[in-house]
Amino acid sequence: MDEELNAYLAKVRSEHSERVYFFEQGLGAEVHWFFAQGSEALKAELYLPACTSFLIGIEASIRVTMAQIENPIQVTELDPYKILSNKLLLSAHKKGLPVKLLAFQGEDNFIEKITSTAKPSPYAEIVRIRHNLCHGNILEYVNTELGESNTFFTPECCRALALTLLNISKAWAFGLGDFRKKLNSKS
Template sequence: MSENIEIIIAELEKESEDKLFFAQQNLGAEVHWFFIQGFQALKKQLYIPACTSFLCGIEASLRITMSQIKKPSRVTNLNPRDLLSNKLIKAAYLNNLPVSALAFPQEHDFEDKFLNDSKRINVELVRVRHNLCHGNILEYVNTELGENYAFFTPECCRELAFQLYEISKKWTHALGKFRSENL
Protein backbone atom coordinates (compact mmCIF):
# COMPACT_ATOMS: atom_id res chain seq x y z
CA MET A 1 0.00 0.00 0.00
CA SER A 2 2.74 2.50 0.93
CA GLU A 3 4.51 1.70 -2.37
CA ASN A 4 1.42 2.88 -4.28
CA ILE A 5 1.34 6.12 -2.30
CA GLU A 6 5.03 6.69 -2.95
CA ILE A 7 4.48 6.13 -6.69
CA ILE A 8 1.57 8.60 -6.70
CA ILE A 9 3.60 11.19 -4.79
CA ALA A 10 6.55 10.75 -7.17
CA GLU A 11 4.25 11.19 -10.18
CA LEU A 12 2.70 14.35 -8.69
CA GLU A 13 6.14 15.78 -7.91
CA LYS A 14 7.35 15.06 -11.46
CA GLU A 15 4.25 16.67 -12.99
CA SER A 16 4.69 19.71 -10.76
CA GLU A 17 8.37 20.00 -11.74
CA ASP A 18 7.48 19.73 -15.44
CA LYS A 19 4.78 22.39 -15.12
CA LEU A 20 7.03 24.75 -13.14
CA PHE A 21 9.96 24.34 -15.55
CA PHE A 22 8.61 27.00 -17.91
CA ALA A 23 7.79 29.42 -15.07
CA GLN A 24 11.39 29.21 -13.85
CA GLN A 25 13.06 30.28 -17.11
CA ASN A 26 13.00 34.08 -16.60
CA LEU A 27 10.56 34.67 -19.46
CA GLY A 28 7.77 36.52 -17.65
CA ALA A 29 4.14 35.54 -17.19
CA GLU A 30 3.16 37.03 -20.55
CA VAL A 31 5.24 34.25 -22.11
CA HIS A 32 5.54 31.29 -19.76
CA TRP A 33 1.80 30.62 -19.57
CA PHE A 34 1.72 29.67 -23.26
CA PHE A 35 4.25 26.92 -22.52
CA ILE A 36 2.61 25.83 -19.26
CA GLN A 37 -0.79 25.57 -20.94
CA GLY A 38 0.81 23.74 -23.89
CA PHE A 39 2.29 21.23 -21.45
CA GLN A 40 -1.06 20.84 -19.66
CA ALA A 41 -2.83 20.25 -22.98
CA LEU A 42 -0.17 17.71 -23.97
CA LYS A 43 -0.66 15.82 -20.68
CA LYS A 44 -4.40 15.67 -21.41
CA GLN A 45 -3.76 14.47 -24.97
CA LEU A 46 -5.15 17.69 -26.45
CA TYR A 47 -2.63 17.71 -29.26
CA ILE A 48 -3.87 20.60 -31.42
CA PRO A 49 -4.11 23.04 -28.46
CA ALA A 50 -0.71 21.81 -27.26
CA CYS A 51 0.88 22.50 -30.65
CA THR A 52 -0.65 25.94 -31.06
CA SER A 53 0.17 26.94 -27.49
CA PHE A 54 3.83 25.94 -27.87
CA LEU A 55 4.01 27.79 -31.20
CA CYS A 56 2.43 30.92 -29.72
CA GLY A 57 4.81 30.75 -26.75
CA ILE A 58 7.82 30.57 -29.02
CA GLU A 59 6.51 33.46 -31.12
CA ALA A 60 5.66 35.58 -28.06
CA SER A 61 9.03 34.94 -26.45
CA LEU A 62 10.87 35.95 -29.63
CA ARG A 63 8.77 39.06 -30.19
CA ILE A 64 8.98 40.26 -26.59
CA THR A 65 12.71 39.59 -26.26
CA MET A 66 13.46 41.37 -29.54
CA SER A 67 11.34 44.31 -28.41
CA GLN A 68 13.25 44.48 -25.11
CA ILE A 69 16.57 44.39 -26.94
CA LYS A 70 15.48 47.51 -28.84
CA LYS A 71 14.03 49.21 -25.73
CA PRO A 72 14.94 47.62 -22.38
CA SER A 73 11.68 48.00 -20.48
CA ARG A 74 8.41 46.22 -19.88
CA VAL A 75 6.75 45.61 -23.22
CA THR A 76 3.25 47.05 -23.46
CA ASN A 77 2.77 46.82 -27.21
CA LEU A 78 4.21 44.58 -29.92
CA ASN A 79 4.74 45.53 -33.53
CA PRO A 80 1.98 43.67 -35.42
CA ARG A 81 4.36 43.08 -38.35
CA ASP A 82 6.99 41.26 -36.29
CA LEU A 83 5.41 37.81 -36.51
CA LEU A 84 7.18 34.47 -36.43
CA SER A 85 9.10 34.32 -39.69
CA ASN A 86 12.53 33.62 -41.09
CA LYS A 87 13.11 37.38 -40.95
CA LEU A 88 12.37 37.53 -37.20
CA ILE A 89 14.54 34.47 -36.53
CA LYS A 90 17.36 36.02 -38.55
CA ALA A 91 17.07 39.29 -36.59
CA ALA A 92 17.16 37.30 -33.34
CA TYR A 93 20.22 35.39 -34.58
CA LEU A 94 21.99 38.66 -35.42
CA ASN A 95 21.25 39.79 -31.85
CA ASN A 96 22.86 36.58 -30.53
CA LEU A 97 19.65 34.89 -29.35
CA PRO A 98 20.05 31.09 -29.17
CA VAL A 99 17.82 30.42 -32.18
CA SER A 100 19.52 27.11 -32.99
CA ALA A 101 17.34 25.72 -30.18
CA LEU A 102 14.34 26.26 -32.49
CA ALA A 103 15.49 23.76 -35.11
CA PHE A 104 13.57 20.53 -35.50
CA PRO A 105 15.67 17.39 -34.78
CA GLN A 106 16.46 16.51 -38.43
CA GLU A 107 16.63 20.11 -39.70
CA HIS A 108 20.33 20.30 -40.49
CA ASP A 109 19.90 23.27 -42.86
CA PHE A 110 18.11 25.43 -40.26
CA GLU A 111 20.56 28.36 -40.34
CA ASP A 112 20.90 28.24 -44.11
CA LYS A 113 17.13 28.61 -44.49
CA PHE A 114 16.88 31.86 -42.55
CA LEU A 115 20.26 33.32 -43.50
CA ASN A 116 19.92 32.75 -47.24
CA ASP A 117 17.35 35.32 -48.35
CA SER A 118 17.41 34.07 -51.94
CA LYS A 119 16.16 30.58 -51.02
CA ARG A 120 12.86 31.75 -49.51
CA ILE A 121 12.36 28.42 -47.74
CA ASN A 122 10.86 28.71 -44.27
CA VAL A 123 12.50 26.96 -41.37
CA GLU A 124 10.34 24.07 -40.20
CA LEU A 125 9.04 25.93 -37.14
CA VAL A 126 7.79 28.82 -39.29
CA ARG A 127 6.29 26.46 -41.87
CA VAL A 128 4.46 24.47 -39.19
CA ARG A 129 3.24 27.66 -37.47
CA HIS A 130 1.92 29.13 -40.70
CA ASN A 131 0.06 25.93 -41.56
CA LEU A 132 -1.27 24.87 -38.18
CA CYS A 133 -2.19 28.31 -36.84
CA HIS A 134 -4.08 29.07 -40.06
CA GLY A 135 -6.09 25.86 -39.89
CA ASN A 136 -4.15 23.86 -42.46
CA ILE A 137 -3.85 20.34 -41.02
CA LEU A 138 -3.79 18.57 -44.38
CA GLU A 139 -0.23 17.25 -44.02
CA TYR A 140 -1.32 15.44 -40.85
CA VAL A 141 -4.20 13.59 -42.49
CA ASN A 142 -3.61 9.85 -42.11
CA THR A 143 -3.62 7.97 -45.44
CA GLU A 144 -2.10 4.69 -44.19
CA LEU A 145 -5.31 2.84 -45.14
CA GLY A 146 -5.39 4.38 -48.63
CA GLU A 147 -6.76 7.60 -50.09
CA ASN A 148 -10.37 6.40 -49.90
CA TYR A 149 -9.98 5.94 -46.13
CA ALA A 150 -8.01 9.09 -45.31
CA PHE A 151 -8.91 10.57 -41.95
CA PHE A 152 -7.80 13.15 -39.43
CA THR A 153 -8.03 13.04 -35.66
CA PRO A 154 -6.04 15.21 -33.24
CA GLU A 155 -3.87 12.15 -32.53
CA CYS A 156 -2.43 12.65 -36.01
CA CYS A 157 -0.58 15.65 -34.46
CA ARG A 158 0.73 13.72 -31.44
CA GLU A 159 4.29 13.38 -32.74
CA LEU A 160 4.37 17.08 -33.66
CA ALA A 161 3.09 18.03 -30.19
CA PHE A 162 5.90 16.09 -28.51
CA GLN A 163 8.49 17.57 -30.90
CA LEU A 164 7.25 21.09 -30.11
CA TYR A 165 7.36 20.31 -26.39
CA GLU A 166 11.01 19.25 -26.63
CA ILE A 167 11.88 22.29 -28.77
CA SER A 168 10.03 24.52 -26.29
CA LYS A 169 11.99 23.12 -23.34
CA LYS A 170 15.30 23.58 -25.13
CA TRP A 171 14.34 27.06 -26.40
CA THR A 172 13.02 28.43 -23.10
CA HIS A 173 16.03 27.18 -21.19
CA ALA A 174 18.48 28.75 -23.67
CA LEU A 175 16.44 31.96 -23.98
CA GLY A 176 16.13 32.27 -20.20
CA LYS A 177 19.91 32.05 -19.91
CA PHE A 178 20.31 34.69 -22.65
CA ARG A 179 17.81 37.00 -20.93
CA SER A 180 19.53 36.61 -17.54
CA GLU A 181 22.87 37.55 -19.06
CA ASN A 182 21.75 40.30 -21.46
CA LEU A 183 18.51 41.96 -20.36
Protein backbone atom coordinates (compact mmCIF):
# COMPACT_ATOMS: atom_id res chain seq x y z
CA MET A 1 0.00 0.00 0.00
CA ASP A 2 2.82 2.41 0.85
CA GLU A 3 4.43 1.74 -2.53
CA GLU A 4 1.19 2.60 -4.34
CA LEU A 5 0.76 5.76 -2.31
CA ASN A 6 4.37 6.80 -2.87
CA ALA A 7 4.05 6.14 -6.61
CA TYR A 8 0.85 8.16 -6.73
CA LEU A 9 2.37 11.06 -4.78
CA ALA A 10 5.46 11.02 -7.00
CA LYS A 11 3.23 11.17 -10.08
CA VAL A 12 1.21 14.08 -8.64
CA ARG A 13 4.40 15.98 -7.71
CA SER A 14 5.84 15.41 -11.18
CA GLU A 15 2.66 16.59 -12.90
CA HIS A 16 2.49 19.65 -10.65
CA SER A 17 6.13 20.48 -11.30
CA GLU A 18 5.55 20.20 -15.04
CA ARG A 19 2.36 22.28 -14.87
CA VAL A 20 4.00 25.19 -13.00
CA TYR A 21 7.40 25.09 -14.74
CA PHE A 22 6.82 28.09 -17.00
CA PHE A 23 5.15 30.11 -14.21
CA GLU A 24 8.26 29.71 -12.05
CA GLN A 25 10.69 31.16 -14.61
CA GLY A 26 9.85 34.82 -13.95
CA LEU A 27 8.73 35.66 -17.47
CA GLY A 28 5.54 37.47 -16.50
CA ALA A 29 1.90 36.67 -17.17
CA GLU A 30 1.99 38.35 -20.57
CA VAL A 31 4.42 35.61 -21.63
CA HIS A 32 4.24 32.47 -19.50
CA TRP A 33 0.65 31.63 -20.45
CA PHE A 34 1.65 30.93 -24.06
CA PHE A 35 4.13 28.30 -22.88
CA ALA A 36 1.75 26.87 -20.27
CA GLN A 37 -1.06 26.60 -22.79
CA GLY A 38 1.33 25.05 -25.32
CA SER A 39 2.24 22.39 -22.77
CA GLU A 40 -1.41 21.71 -22.02
CA ALA A 41 -2.21 21.47 -25.73
CA LEU A 42 0.64 19.02 -26.22
CA LYS A 43 -0.63 16.82 -23.36
CA ALA A 44 -4.06 16.87 -25.01
CA GLU A 45 -2.43 15.84 -28.32
CA LEU A 46 -3.37 19.16 -29.93
CA TYR A 47 -0.13 19.45 -31.86
CA LEU A 48 -0.83 22.49 -34.04
CA PRO A 49 -2.01 24.66 -31.12
CA ALA A 50 0.98 23.40 -29.10
CA CYS A 51 3.44 24.39 -31.83
CA THR A 52 1.94 27.81 -32.39
CA SER A 53 1.65 28.52 -28.65
CA PHE A 54 5.33 27.71 -28.13
CA LEU A 55 6.34 29.85 -31.12
CA ILE A 56 4.18 32.76 -29.98
CA GLY A 57 5.55 32.39 -26.44
CA ILE A 58 9.10 32.62 -27.75
CA GLU A 59 8.24 35.63 -29.89
CA ALA A 60 6.31 37.37 -27.11
CA SER A 61 9.05 36.73 -24.56
CA ILE A 62 11.66 38.35 -26.77
CA ARG A 63 9.44 41.29 -27.72
CA VAL A 64 8.32 41.96 -24.14
CA THR A 65 11.81 41.60 -22.67
CA MET A 66 13.31 43.89 -25.32
CA ALA A 67 10.56 46.47 -24.71
CA GLN A 68 11.21 46.27 -20.95
CA ILE A 69 14.92 46.85 -21.52
CA GLU A 70 14.11 49.92 -23.64
CA ASN A 71 11.44 51.20 -21.20
CA PRO A 72 11.94 49.73 -17.72
CA ILE A 73 9.13 51.80 -16.18
CA GLN A 74 6.14 50.12 -17.85
CA VAL A 75 5.51 48.61 -21.25
CA THR A 76 2.05 49.44 -22.54
CA GLU A 77 2.43 48.36 -26.16
CA LEU A 78 4.79 46.45 -28.40
CA ASP A 79 6.17 47.67 -31.70
CA PRO A 80 4.07 45.83 -34.33
CA TYR A 81 7.05 45.75 -36.69
CA LYS A 82 9.35 43.91 -34.31
CA ILE A 83 8.31 40.32 -34.90
CA LEU A 84 10.32 37.13 -34.64
CA SER A 85 12.99 37.51 -37.29
CA ASN A 86 16.74 37.19 -37.66
CA LYS A 87 16.92 40.95 -37.08
CA LEU A 88 15.02 40.73 -33.78
CA LEU A 89 17.14 37.76 -32.67
CA LEU A 90 20.32 39.69 -33.49
CA SER A 91 19.09 42.74 -31.58
CA ALA A 92 18.22 40.52 -28.61
CA HIS A 93 21.61 38.80 -28.84
CA LYS A 94 23.34 42.20 -28.71
CA LYS A 95 21.35 43.04 -25.56
CA GLY A 96 22.56 39.82 -23.95
CA LEU A 97 19.45 37.64 -24.27
CA PRO A 98 20.47 33.96 -24.52
CA VAL A 99 19.08 33.53 -28.04
CA LYS A 100 21.47 30.66 -28.80
CA LEU A 101 19.07 28.55 -26.69
CA LEU A 102 16.59 28.87 -29.57
CA ALA A 103 18.85 26.96 -31.97
CA PHE A 104 17.54 23.60 -33.09
CA GLN A 105 19.64 20.50 -32.55
CA GLY A 106 22.37 20.50 -35.19
CA GLU A 107 21.88 24.19 -36.03
CA ASP A 108 25.49 25.04 -35.23
CA ASN A 109 25.40 28.11 -37.50
CA PHE A 110 22.59 29.86 -35.59
CA ILE A 111 24.62 32.98 -34.76
CA GLU A 112 25.99 33.11 -38.31
CA LYS A 113 22.42 33.03 -39.65
CA ILE A 114 21.22 35.93 -37.50
CA THR A 115 24.33 38.00 -38.22
CA SER A 116 24.40 37.28 -41.96
CA THR A 117 24.24 40.26 -44.30
CA ALA A 118 23.70 38.06 -47.35
CA LYS A 119 20.58 38.80 -49.38
CA PRO A 120 18.50 36.80 -48.88
CA SER A 121 19.99 35.62 -45.62
CA PRO A 122 19.13 32.15 -44.36
CA TYR A 123 16.55 32.18 -41.59
CA ALA A 124 17.35 30.79 -38.18
CA GLU A 125 15.27 27.60 -37.97
CA ILE A 126 12.99 29.00 -35.23
CA VAL A 127 12.20 31.97 -37.50
CA ARG A 128 11.62 29.79 -40.57
CA ILE A 129 9.27 27.48 -38.68
CA ARG A 130 7.42 30.40 -37.07
CA HIS A 131 6.86 32.03 -40.45
CA ASN A 132 5.66 28.79 -42.04
CA LEU A 133 3.32 27.59 -39.29
CA CYS A 134 1.90 30.95 -38.31
CA HIS A 135 1.08 31.62 -41.97
CA GLY A 136 -0.50 28.22 -42.47
CA ASN A 137 2.26 26.61 -44.51
CA ILE A 138 2.36 23.02 -43.25
CA LEU A 139 3.53 21.47 -46.52
CA GLU A 140 6.85 20.24 -45.12
CA TYR A 141 4.93 18.19 -42.55
CA VAL A 142 2.73 16.40 -45.09
CA ASN A 143 3.30 12.66 -44.81
CA THR A 144 4.65 11.23 -48.07
CA GLU A 145 5.71 7.81 -46.77
CA LEU A 146 3.01 6.03 -48.82
CA GLY A 147 4.06 7.62 -52.11
CA GLU A 148 3.11 10.74 -54.04
CA SER A 149 -0.47 9.65 -54.72
CA ASN A 150 -1.10 8.85 -51.03
CA THR A 151 0.11 11.97 -49.24
CA PHE A 152 -1.81 13.24 -46.26
CA PHE A 153 -1.62 15.70 -43.41
CA THR A 154 -2.98 15.30 -39.92
CA PRO A 155 -1.94 17.29 -36.86
CA GLU A 156 -0.02 14.21 -35.68
CA CYS A 157 2.44 14.97 -38.48
CA CYS A 158 3.64 17.85 -36.24
CA ARG A 159 4.04 15.74 -33.07
CA ALA A 160 7.86 15.61 -33.29
CA LEU A 161 8.00 19.36 -33.93
CA ALA A 162 5.75 20.03 -30.92
CA LEU A 163 8.04 17.97 -28.68
CA THR A 164 11.11 19.76 -30.05
CA LEU A 165 9.47 23.14 -29.45
CA LEU A 166 8.56 22.11 -25.90
CA ASN A 167 12.19 21.26 -25.15
CA ILE A 168 13.45 24.46 -26.76
CA SER A 169 10.80 26.46 -24.88
CA LYS A 170 11.82 24.93 -21.54
CA ALA A 171 15.50 25.72 -22.10
CA TRP A 172 14.62 29.19 -23.41
CA ALA A 173 12.27 30.01 -20.51
CA PHE A 174 14.89 28.93 -17.98
CA GLY A 175 17.69 30.89 -19.70
CA LEU A 176 15.56 33.97 -20.27
CA GLY A 177 14.25 33.83 -16.71
CA ASP A 178 17.83 33.78 -15.46
CA PHE A 179 18.70 36.72 -17.74
CA ARG A 180 15.69 38.69 -16.48
CA LYS A 181 16.57 38.00 -12.82
CA LYS A 182 20.10 39.27 -13.38
CA LEU A 183 18.79 42.29 -15.27
CA ASN A 184 16.33 43.13 -12.48
CA SER A 185 19.01 42.76 -9.79
CA LYS A 186 21.08 45.46 -11.54
CA SER A 187 18.16 47.94 -11.44
